[in-house]
Amino acid sequence: VTQISSDVIRGYNDTIILALLKQGDSYGYEISKRIEALTKGDYIMKETTLYSAFARLQKKALISAYHGEETNGRKRTYFNITPAGIAYYEEKCREWKLTQDVINKFIDPKGAADYEEGQ
Amino acid sequence: MEILKNYVDAMFKEFPNNTETAELKTRILDSMEAKFQDLLEDGKNESEALGTVIAQFGDIEELKEAYEVPVEEKEEDFEFVEEKSERLFAVTMPLSIAAFLIIGFVWGYWFWALIPITALVSVSLTQRDSIFSVTMPLAIAIFLALGQWFGLWHPAWIIIPTTALITTAISALFGGKV
Numbered sequence: 657v658t659q660i661s662s663d664v665i666r667g668y669n670d671t672i673i674l675a676l677l678k679q680g681d682s683y684g685y686e687i688s689k690r691i692e693a694l695t696k697g698d699y700i701m702k703e704t705t706l707y708s709a710f711a712r713l714q715k716k717a718l719i720s721a722y723h724g725e726e727t728n729g730r731k732r733t734y735f736n737i738t739p740a741g742i743a744y745y746e747e748k749c750r751e752w753k754l755t756q757d758v759i760n761k762f763i764d765p766k767g768a769a770d771y772e773e774g775q
Numbered sequence: 776m777e778i779l780k781n782y783v784d785a786m787f788k789e790f791p792n793n794t795e796t797a798e799l800k801t802r803i804l805d806s807m808e809a810k811f812q813d814l815l816e817d818g819k820n821e822s823e824a825l826g827t828v829i830a831q832f833g834d835i836e837e838l839k840e841a842y843e844v845p846v847e848e849k850e851e852d853f854e855f856v857e858e859k860s861e862r863l864f865a866v867t868m869p870l871s872i873a874a875f876l877i878i879g880f881v882w883g884y885w886f887w888a889l890i891p892i893t894a895l896v897s898v899s900l901t902q903r904d905s906i907f908s909v910t911m912p913l914a915i916a917i918f919l920a921l922g923q924w925f926g927l928w929h930p931a932w933i934i935i936p937t938t939a940l941i942t943t944a945i946s947a948l949f950g951g952k953v
C-alpha cells in the first residue's frame with residue numbers, strides 16, 4: 657500500500673490546517689478528524705505534527721488561540737485564522753499549484769501537456 | 776484512560792515543568808482520548824484502539840523543536856564509568872574486608888590499609904583514560920616492593936593515599952578528568 661511520506665507533505669501541513677480553519681474555528685481533534693475524513697484515511701496527521709504546527713502558526717501570528725466552551729467538563733482550545741494566516745494560505749496555494757505543475761511535467765504526460773499550454 | 780496519561784507523561788518528561796507544557800499535554804491527551812473513544816465506537820477492541828492512538832501520536836522530537844525544548848547533554852560516558860565502578864566496588868570491597876579479617880584473625884596482623892588500598896585500586900581501574908591509571912599502579916608497585924623486600928609495609932602504605940591526593944590535585948590544576 658502506497659502511503660504519504662511525511663517528508664513530502666511536511667511543507668504543507670500548515671496549509672492543510674489553515675485551509676480547515678478558514679472554514680471556521682476549530683480545535684485539535686476536530687481538525688485531525690476532518691483531515692482523515694476528507695482524504696478518506698489516506699492522510700492521518702500525527703498528534704505531534706498537528707500540535708507542533710499549531711505552535712508554529714501561533715508564533716507567526718497566522719492563527720490565534722482561545723478557550724472555547726466546555727465539552728464533557730473540559731475546556732477546549734479553539735484556533736482562529738488571522739488575516740495574516742489567510743494571506744499566507746493563499747500564497748501557499750499559489751506555491752503548490754506551481755510545484756504541482758513542475759512535478760507533473762516529470763510524472764504525468766497529460767499534466768506536462770497542460771503545463772506547456774499554460775506557458 | 777490511565778495508560779494514555781502515563782504515555783503522554785513519559786513522552787513529555789524532557790519538557791520544562793510549566794503551564795505551557797501542562798496545557799499542551801492536556802490538549803494532546805484530550806485528542807488522544809477522544810480518538811480512543813471514537814475507535815471503540817467504531818467497534819475496535821481496547822487494545823486495537825490503544826495501539827492505533829499510540830501509533831498516531833507521532834515523534835516527540837517534532838514538538839521539542841516547535842517548543843524549543845533545549846536538547847539535554849547526554850552524559851553517557853560519565854554514567855558508564857560510574858556504573859562500571861559501582862559494579863567493580865560491589866565485588867572488590869567485600870573481598871577486601873574478608874581478606875582483612877582473615878589475615879587479622881589467622882596471622883594476627885591487622886592489615887587495615889588493605890581496605891583503602893582496594894578502594895583506590897578499584898577507582899584507578901575504572902579511570903583508564905585519566906592520569907590515575909598511570910600513577911596508582913606505580914604507587915602500588917612501590918608499596919608492594921618496599922613491603923616485600925624491606926619489610927616496610929608501614930610506613931610505605933602512606934605512598935598510596937598520598938599519590939591519590941597528589942594525582943587529584945594535579946588533575947584539578949590542569950583541568951584534566953579525575
